[in-house]
Amino acid sequence: MRDLLRLRSAGFRFRGSPRAVLKSVDLTIREGDRILIRGPSGSGKSTLLLLMAGLAPEYVSGVLSGTVERFYRSMGVVLQNPEAQVITPTVEEEIAFSLENDGMPASAIRARTAEILDRLGISHLAKRHPLSLSGGECQRVSLASALAREPEILFLDEPTAYLDPDSTGAFFESLRILPERTAVVVVEHRIEAAAAFCARAWEVVPGGGLVSSDFRTYPLPEGSRTDRANPSVGIGLEDPADLPELPSAAVPSTKEAAGLGTSASDSTAPPALEVRGLGHSFEGLSPLFRNIDLTVPSGRIAALTGPSGCGKTTLLAGIARILNPGSGSIRIAGRDSSSMNPRDFHSALLYIPQNPEHMFVAETVRAELGLSGPAAFESAERYGLDGLLDRNPYRLSEGEKRRLNLCIALAERRPLYLLDEPTYGLDDTARSALVRDLGALAESGAGVLFVSHDEEFVFAVSDTVYRMRDGAVRPEESCHAGALKSA
Amino acid sequence: MPVRLSPRNPLAVLFVTACLIVPVLLSTGYAVPSAYFILGMVNLGVLGGIPLGRYLKTLALLSLVSLGLFFLNVLAPAEGSNGLARGVAVFLRSVSLISLSIGFIFVVDPYDLVRALMIRLRLSPRVGYALFAGWNTIPLLRRDLGIIENAQAFRFGNRRRRIRDRVFTAVSLLIGAVRHAERVSLSMAARGADSPGPRTFLKDSPWTRGDTLYCAAGFLVSALSAAYFLKSGLFAFYLG
Numbered sequence: 001m002r003d004l005l006r007l008r009s010a011g012f013r014f015r016g017s018p019r020a021v022l023k024s025v026d027l028t029i030r031e032g033d034r035i036l037i038r039g040p041s042g043s044g045k046s047t048l049l050l051l052m053a054g055l056a057p058e059y060v061s062g063v064l065s066g067t068v069e070r071f072y073r074s075m076g077v078v079l080q081n082p083e084a085q086v087i088t089p090t091v092e093e094e095i096a097f098s099l100e101n102d103g104m105p106a107s108a109i110r111a112r113t114a115e116i117l118d119r120l121g122i123s124h125l126a127k128r129h130p131l132s133l134s135g136g137e138c139q140r141v142s143l144a145s146a147l148a149r150e151p152e153i154l155f156l157d158e159p160t161a162y163l164d165p166d167s168t169g170a171f172f173e174s175l176r177i178l179p180e181r182t183a184v185v186v187v188e189h190r191i192e193a194a195a196a197f198c199a200r201a202w203e204v205v206p207g208g209g210l211v212s213s214d215f216r217t218y219p220l221p222e223g224s225r226t227d228r229a230n231p232s233v234g235i236g237l238e239d240p241a242d243l244p245e246l247p248s249a250a251v252p253s254t255k256e257a258a259g260l261g262t263s264a265s266d267s268t269a270p271p272a273l274e275v276r277g278l279g280h281s282f283e284g285l286s287p288l289f290r291n292i293d294l295t296v297p298s299g300r301i302a303a304l305t306g307p308s309g310c311g312k313t314t315l316l317a318g319i320a321r322i323l324n325p326g327s328g329s330i331r332i333a334g335r336d337s338s339s340m341n342p343r344d345f346h347s348a349l350l351y352i353p354q355n356p357e358h359m360f361v362a363e364t365v366r367a368e369l370g371l372s373g374p375a376a377f378e379s380a381e382r383y384g385l386d387g388l389l390d391r392n393p394y395r396l397s398e399g400e401k402r403r404l405n406l407c408i409a410l411a412e413r414r415p416l417y418l419l420d421e422p423t424y425g426l427d428d429t430a431r432s433a434l435v436r437d438l439g440a441l442a443e444s445g446a447g448v449l450f451v452s453h454d455e456e457f458v459f460a461v462s463d464t465v466y467r468m469r470d471g472a473v474r475p476e477e478s479c480h481a482g483a484l485k486s487a
Numbered sequence: 488m489p490v491r492l493s494p495r496n497p498l499a500v501l502f503v504t505a506c507l508i509v510p511v512l513l514s515t516g517y518a519v520p521s522a523y524f525i526l527g528m529v530n531l532g533v534l535g536g537i538p539l540g541r542y543l544k545t546l547a548l549l550s551l552v553s554l555g556l557f558f559l560n561v562l563a564p565a566e567g568s569n570g571l572a573r574g575v576a577v578f579l580r581s582v583s584l585i586s587l588s589i590g591f592i593f594v595v596d597p598y599d600l601v602r603a604l605m606i607r608l609r610l611s612p613r614v615g616y617a618l619f620a621g622w623n624t625i626p627l628l629r630r631d632l633g634i635i636e637n638a639q640a641f642r643f644g645n646r647r648r649r650i651r652d653r654v655f656t657a658v659s660l661l662i663g664a665v666r667h668a669e670r671v672s673l674s675m676a677a678r679g680a681d682s683p684g685p686r687t688f689l690k691d692s693p694w695t696r697g698d699t700l701y702c703a704a705g706f707l708v709s710a711l712s713a714a715y716f717l718k719s720g721l722f723a724f725y726l727g
Contacts, residue, residue, distance in 0.1 A: 342640070346644050
């Protein structure tokens with residue numbers, strides 16, 4: 001097997017940054033290698049991938065040190081956000097794009113495109129606009145596009161970040177169609193998913209080095225519910241009442257706003273969220289979901305899961321009135337949301353969108369945290385952001401941006417929290433911190449509803465799991481909550 | 488977004504639309520804009536497939552600008568000119584230009600136009616596909632704007648937001664657009680968009696004899712109409 005790529009003492013520093021994100025990286029990739037690159041969020045995994053793919057420093061400005069020798073003739077790249085890879089108006093053109101760039105005749109392109117679509121089982125999508133597809137479908141189109149050139153080496157940058165477990169499995173299964181000689185380099189946080197496919201693992205360690213690693217996973221802390229009985233475990237406070245208070249005139253305490261007594265599990269308190277008969281359909285399309293009933297009691301955590309594209313994010317956006325909620329009723333802490341004026345409504349819940357940048361309003365991390373008070377700084381310390389206070393929030397890594405969102409959210413006190421994919425981009429340490437902090441949040445009386453594909457996280461933190469499929473939701477008690485009850 | 492509506496090559500439609508627009512641009516009378524407005528409608532009829540309801544709705548909406556220009560001329564006429572006459576002329580000219588422009592937009596798929604420019608007029612594929620990606624970004628930006636506004640409103644709750652914080656909604660959107668452009672650019676580069684060799688296209692943008700005839704007919708009708716109006720003295724270059 002010949003060498004395809006050789007890095008010798010390679011390092012990379014972004015333009016304008018005083019420190020190198022990668023240092024002294026030595027790595028050789030040969031034909032047929034299947035390699036996992038793992039590491040904490042923000043450690044430089046994606047940058048390493050771009051370096052290997054020849055996209056840095058050519059297209060990502062920075063300074064390269066050491067040597068990077070590329071011996072491969074063709075390569076494919078799949079990036080983490082499928083939306084950001086869409087260029088053309090149809091799936092077949094998207095797949096044909098790289099072949100057109102290579103100057104292949106149209107008839108050969110047509111044949112190759114049809115073959116790839118068939119091999120990946122997405123022939124029925126050929127004429128669709130890629131942006132009209134679900135995340136899972138769109139990512140398979142990205143993979144098809146990368147495979148079209150029959151690459152000698154394939155670079156995958158968190159390709160399953162936006163996918164549900166089924167789609168993740170299907171994505172890695174799709175890779176089995178690759179010839180044995182094709183090398184694959186995967187950057188992935190979902191170690192278990194990648195472990196079945198990869199043979200070797202490397203880890204980018206803080207400081208920018210690359211060391212040989214394994215496929216060990218670090219389980220999330222058990223017993224979020226237990227922790228909720230003792231919230232100091234999570235949030236570093238002696239009592240949940242010590243959670244930072246906003247001025248009383250501005251926002252009532254979580255329990256007051258929720259109409260709660262002293263106990264988070266007070267059965268007389270109105271639920272933090274009560275949805276009845278909710279339906280939604282996009283213009284000209286059949287209903288995405290209908291007659292949705294869903295309850296999140298105060299002091300409880302509910303997860304909403306389901307296949308990519310089933311409408312989870314839309315349901316969350318409907319509850320938050322970002323989209324027209326359509327038919328049905330939504331009550332927040334006992335109050336009908338349709339009768340609330342915008343200011344009351346906006347202070348009754350906190351919505352954290354999928355894209356962490358959408359919450360930013362300041363030029364430094366310090367200023368962002370300052371808008372949410374001292375508790376936000378405490379969270380920042382626990383999430384490892386205290387060393388980044390003077391950085392521009394937009395210049396953080398995806399995981400760091402997500403952690404900053406969480407620091408802001410945890411410092412606010414609302415009866416209801418809605419989180420869209422809160423663990424996306426988080427490494428194991430940050431996910432563990434989030435399990436504890438959501439637990440502490442619930443113990444303080446807030447209801448939490450989150451959308452996630454992260455099954456491990458879902459079971460670690462939630463009391464109820466709502467499965468969404470075919471336009472309906474079905475509640476089931478979380479394995480975790482069930483286990484605790486049995487105990 | 489309209490699907491492919493016209494069987495004609497987008498460049499042919501562009502040429503004929505330009506032939507119809509130029510005389511209107513040069514004229515400030517009543518007759519020429521009115522006549523070319525009608526010719527534009529006939530052109531849309533020939534091309535076929537226009538979603539008439541949406542077209543008329545858009546025309547009516549944008550014609551409010553023309554109405555504004557009319558009232559501006561009537562209420563504040565230029566010294567020594569007949570405000571009403573000038574107002575009517577400006578109104579007709581403006582409506583005619585709007586109808587011709589949006590007619591083109593409604594019958595030509597933007598992707599087809601850019602593809603035709605790349606294949607027929609050698610527009611750089613790097614620029615062409617950047618335009619594709621830009622067009623794709625519009626609905627994403629619209630969606631993101633709603634999310635950003637709401638996410639920030641939730642973040643501040645019932646606390647008063649400073650004007651500076653509100654401005655950041657636009658900054659967030661802009662930064663998001665720039666980031667998206669960077670990622671798309673990276674994706675294009677990873678797929679060989681900068682390959683030095685000759686490029687091919689899966690979908691052609693054929694130029695048929697029908698396109699040539701359509702262009703010739705469009706040019707002749709426009710030119711002969713202009714000649715008629717010139718000869719009959721109805722082609723007023725500017726009002727006295």
